[in-house]
Amino acid sequence: MEAFQGLIKGSLGSPAAIAGTLRETTPLLIAGIAVFFALRAGLFNIGVEGQLTVGACACAFVVLKIPGPFGIVLGTIAGMVAGGLWAMPAGLIKAYRGGHEVITTIMLNNVAGLFTLALVSGPMKDPTQEGTTTANIAESSHLPAVYDQNSLTISLALVFGLVGAIYLAGWFKRTVAGYEVRAVGANPTAAAVAGISAKNVIVRAMTTSGMIAGFAGAMQVLAFEHRFYGGFSPGYGFDALGVALLAGQSAFGLIPSSLLFGILAKGGTAIQIYGVPKGITTVILGVLIVVAAAIRYRKAKAVES
Amino acid sequence: MIVLTILISTITLSAPLILAALGGYTSERSGIINIGLEGKMLMAACVTSLAAAAFNNAVMGALCGIGSATLLSLLHWLLTQKFSLDHIISGMAINAIAMGGTNFLDRAFTDTERTSGVPVLPSLTLKLGSGATFPISIYLILAFLLPGLLALYIRRSRAGLRLLAVGNDPDKSRLMGVRPLRVRLVAALATGLFTGLAGAMILSNVGRFTNEMTAGRGYIALAALILGGWRPLQAMLACITFGLFEAIQIQLQGTNVLGAKIPSEAWSALPYLVTVIALAGFIGKSRAPLGLGKP
Numbered sequence: 317m318e319a320f321q322g323l324i325k326g327s328l329g330s331p332a333a334i335a336g337t338l339r340e341t342t343p344l345l346i347a348g349i350a351v352f353f354a355l356r357a358g359l360f361n362i363g364v365e366g367q368l369t370v371g372a373c374a375c376a377f378v379v380l381k382i383p384g385p386f387g388i389v390l391g392t393i394a395g396m397v398a399g400g401l402w403a404m405p406a407g408l409i410k411a412y413r414g415g416h417e418v419i420t421t422i423m424l425n426n427v428a429g430l431f432t433l434a435l436v437s438g439p440m441k442d443p444t445q446e447g448t449t450t451a452n453i454a455e456s457s458h459l460p461a462v463y464d465q466n467s468l469t470i471s472l473a474l475v476f477g478l479v480g481a482i483y484l485a486g487w488f489k490r491t492v493a494g495y496e497v498r499a500v501g502a503n504p505t506a507a508a509v510a511g512i513s514a515k516n517v518i519v520r521a522m523t524t525s526g527m528i529a530g531f532a533g534a535m536q537v538l539a540f541e542h543r544f545y546g547g548f549s550p551g552y553g554f555d556a557l558g559v560a561l562l563a564g565q566s567a568f569g570l571i572p573s574s575l576l577f578g579i580l581a582k583g584g585t586a587i588q589i590y591g592v593p594k595g596i597t598t599v600i601l602g603v604l605i606v607v608a609a610a611i612r613y614r615k616a617k618a619v620e621s
Numbered sequence: 622m623i624v625l626t627i628l629i630s631t632i633t634l635s636a637p638l639i640l641a642a643l644g645g646y647t648s649e650r651s652g653i654i655n656i657g658l659e660g661k662m663l664m665a666a667c668v669t670s671l672a673a674a675a676f677n678n679a680v681m682g683a684l685c686g687i688g689s690a691t692l693l694s695l696l697h698w699l700l701t702q703k704f705s706l707d708h709i710i711s712g713m714a715i716n717a718i719a720m721g722g723t724n725f726l727d728r729a730f731t732d733t734e735r736t737s738g739v740p741v742l743p744s745l746t747l748k749l750g751s752g753a754t755f756p757i758s759i760y761l762i763l764a765f766l767l768p769g770l771l772a773l774y775i776r777r778s779r780a781g782l783r784l785l786a787v788g789n790d791p792d793k794s795r796l797m798g799v800r801p802l803r804v805r806l807v808a809a810l811a812t813g814l815f816t817g818l819a820g821a822m823i824l825s826n827v828g829r830f831t832n833e834m835t836a837g838r839g840y841i842a843l844a845a846l847i848l849g850g851w852r853p854l855q856a857m858l859a860c861i862t863f864g865l866f867e868a869i870q871i872q873l874q875g876t877n878v879l880g881a882k883i884p885s886e887a888w889s890a891l892p893y894l895v896t897v898i899a900l901a902g903f904i905g906k907s908r909a910p911l912g913l914g915k916p
Contacts, residue, residue, distance in 0.1 A: 360709055405897065415847070415900030418656050418709060422840050423893040430893075434886035557713065595728065598721025605714040609706050 319587050326586020327579040331468035333586075338474055339540060341578030343368070343552045345477035346532035348559030348570045348577075349484060350525045355560050356488060357521035358501035363406055363421025364529040365553025366428030367399035371530025373432040374398035375537045376450050376544035377440060383454035391457070392534045399530015400523045402428060407522025411515035417522070425553070433546040440544070448546035459538040473535040478571065480528075485567035497521050529553070551598075555581065558601045562608045577601075622751050627868045629755050633826070635864025636764035637662070637819040641842035642849070642856045643767055644815035648694075649851060650775070651808035652788040652801065652912040656712030657697055658816055659839025660719030665690040665820025667723035670830035671730050673739040679825075683742060686821040691813025693719065698809035702802050708914050720833065727830055738828025760822035767815075768853040775853075784808055788910040837893065844896045850908035859899075867892045 327337045347364050354361035361367075375395035379387045402424060409415040433448060442451040463470040488494040496517050499507040504514040532552070537544055559577050563569030584597035641658050648655040668689035673682025693715050700711040744758035775781035783804050787794045791801040816839075823835060841863050849856030870891045876883075 360713070362713070405901070409897070409901045413901055415844075416656075418713075419840050419844050419847075420897050420900055422837060423844075423896045426837055426893040427890045427897075430886040430890040434884040437886070438884060554717065558717075561710065595721040595724025599718050599725065600721075602714040602717030602721065605710060605717065606700060606706065609710045609714075610704055 322587040323579070323583030327583035331466050333582065335467060335469045337575075337578045337582040338470060340581040341574050342471060342474045342477055342539070343532050343536055343549075344555055344559050344577045344581070345474070345481065345570060345574035346535060347529055347552050347556035348563065348574050349477070349480050349567070350528035350532065351553075351556045351560035352563060352567060352570055353484070353497075353528060354521055354525035356501045357497045357517060358504065359407075359410065359518065359522055359525070360418050360557075361403065361406075361421060361522065361525045361529075362418050362553065362557065363403055363424050363526070364532075364556050365549055365551065366421070366425035367402045367526040367529035368533040368536070368553055369425075369428045369432055369548050370402045371395035371399035371533030372537045372541075372548050373435060373440075373533075373544050374530070375534035376453065379453045379457045379537065380440075380450060384456045387457050388459065388538055391538065392531065395530040395534030395537075396527040397530070399533060400527035403526020403529070404519065404523045407519040410522070411518040429547070432544070432548065436544060436546050442543075450544045452543045453537070457538065458542060459535070471539040473539040476531075476535065477574075481567050481570045488567065554598075555601060558605050561605050564608070622753070623872065625749065625751070625753050627865070627872050629749075629753060630868040630871060631861065631865045632765075633756070633761065633864075634867045635861045636761045637822045637826075638838060638842045638845060638860035638863055639764040639768060639857050640760070640815050640819035640822065641839055642846045642860050643771060643853060644694075644812040644819065645843050645846040646771070646851065646853055646856060647784070647808045647811040647815065649846065649913060650788045650910055651784050651805045652791055652910060652915060653698065653701055653805055653809065654708035654712065654914050655697065655812065656709055656843070657693065657715035657719075657839075658812075658819075658842055659835055659837065660712075660716035661690040661693045661813065661816035662820035662823065662839050663723050663833065663835045664693055664719040665817040666824040666834055667726055667820075667830050669821045669824045670739050671726060673741065674732055674735060675730075677740060679740040679742045682739065683818075683821045683825075686824070687814055687817030690817030690820060691810060694809045694813035694816070695806075698806055702805055702916075705916060716839075723830070724832055727832065731830070739824075741825035741828060758822070758825065760818060760825065763818060764822070765857075768857040772853040780804075780807070785910075788912050791912045791915050841892065841896050844900055847909075848899055851910060863892060863895065866895045 325333070327333055347368055350364050351361055372395065374397070375391040378394040379391040382390055406417045406420040406424060409420050410417045436448045436450055440450050442449055459472050461469050461471050462475055488498060496507070496512050499510065499512055500514045500517040508514050555577050559570060559574045562573040562576070580597050580600065641662055644661070645655050645658050665686040669682045669686030672685035673679055676682065697711055697715055700706040701708050742759055744756040747755040747757060749755055775784060783799050787799060787801045787804045794801055820835065823838070824830060827834065842860065845859035845863055846856045848859040870888045874885050874888050
């Protein structure tokens with residue numbers, strides 16, 4: 317009980333705690349959108365972790381060379397391209413070879429972690445520092461905050477995430493491309509009969525999901541971390557899977573579910589002083605995934621009968 | 622000399638992959654998609670370490686480790702078969718529970734005073750020429766004997782054929798009077814046993830638990846199973862191939878290729894890259910059990 321109070325207090329108890337929670341929520345929301353997008357096409361993109369990492373690395377690389385607003389835009393694009401390219405092989409293998417995307421994306425996660433670690437230990441390393449990290453990006457390359465008073469900071473990145481989730485909800489409902497993605501996710505055979513190229517949609521959905529993940533990585537560099545370092549993501553990709561599964565059928569659901577995971581992440585760090593190891597939040601995540609899926613199953617069954 | 626070293630470490634490194642792949646085999650042949658091999662191995666490695674230290678007994682450690690993997694396997698059976706949960710979601714949830722759970726158990730119960738490794742099952746050390754040693758553990762022997770025995774058992778016994786039948790067409794099996802859920806329960810127990818052995822072996826090679834020490838081997842084993850066309854002996858060959866790449870990777874760390882210095886991370890990434898390329902290059906779908914994932 318004390319631990320639970322600590323969790324709430326540590327995540328929502330003060331303006332600074334709320335700012336910390338929102339900071340944790342931002343990458344979970346954007347990465348959650350990435351997982352959600354692939355999930356609608358029936359794909360489990362466990363590779364968001366790796367795509368986010370290469371996206372962040374590519375963004376940092378560009379922004380370190382080109383500072384200022386122009387660099388921010390270019391860096392964001394670079395992050396999205398890198399994330400998309402990292403996801404594309406998994407989509408291609410799934411569509412044309414039938415190799416399951418869960419295995420390929422997890423393998424690519426490991427490769428992404430090692431690849432970027434090699435970069436920050438070698439060519440991208442800041443020689444003035446001990447650790448495997450790049451130099452800090454210039455002040456002019458920081459993504460501005462939309463609200464910054466009384467130690468409560470709300471970053472522009474969070475706004476992007478919120479707008480993205482709301483836009484996506486409409487996109488799936490109202491556009492042809494959105495309908496195609498949902499059709500393939502619901503039943504690839506039926507979609508093929510209806511004249512939709514399922515293979516094409518699978519590759520595009522996987523690549524788009526990777527681009528969104530890369531965007532999440534770019535936002536982490538521009539808005540919060542201001543540099544890239546080895547072991548960049550503390551498991552955002554895996555938590556994002558929980559966010560997306562908990563969100564249910566609509567992209568709107570991503571907003572409350574990412575906030576819940578943000579509270580768990582921030583509060584989970586706070587309660588470590590009570591001797592509760594951080595691993596317990598991952599266990600809660602696993603249980604939440606099961607519960608969310610079970611609830612969804614009950615609903616689907618109720619509709620059927 | 623270098624060839625001998627690579628050969629020995631190939632055998633040692635492929636053994637846990639083979640055991641895990643057999644766990645995948647019994648599960649997937651009965652129709653349960655099993656993405657959670659990794660989590661079961663990790664949990665088994667952690668519990669083996671903790672129990673071996675607590676009882677100061679290697680056998681108790683291994684038994685508890687296998688028990689923990691079996692519990693997770695039963696959870697997967699319960700979620701997918703009784704509650705009709707998506708097999709992939711259930712598998713991922715089990716991996717998450719294992720990842721967080723082992724982190725928690727390790728922090729909460731590991732004796733920080735202990736400086737030596739935990740007791741592990743003894744192994745026979747063969748001394749080969751030119752100073753090379755080859756430790757042969759009980760796990761190693763099992764890993765190379767079980768695929769053949771399992772293939773024979775599944776092909777020749779009543780229970781084995783029932784397992785294949787349930788995995789190929791659960792509806793027809795039901796009509797023939799075989800209960801898929803019961804067959805799958807036995808298969809899940811076997812999966813727990815094999816992944817438990819794999820986890821216990823990984824632990825006994827190192828002697829102490831570290832976070833995420835299975836390092837994706839459960840997924841590599843699953844890829845090997847797919848490449849082997851869901852057949853035990855072929856899957857074993859695929860596992861040995863992955864083991865070979867891992868052995869080469871360890872051997873070549875820090876060496877130069879064509880005068881260029883290769884970062885150690887590039888070598889470490891080799892087994893994972895090989896897995897992706899292997900999945901890209903071979904079609905395994907047509908040989909999958911037809912009833913995979915069906916209720």
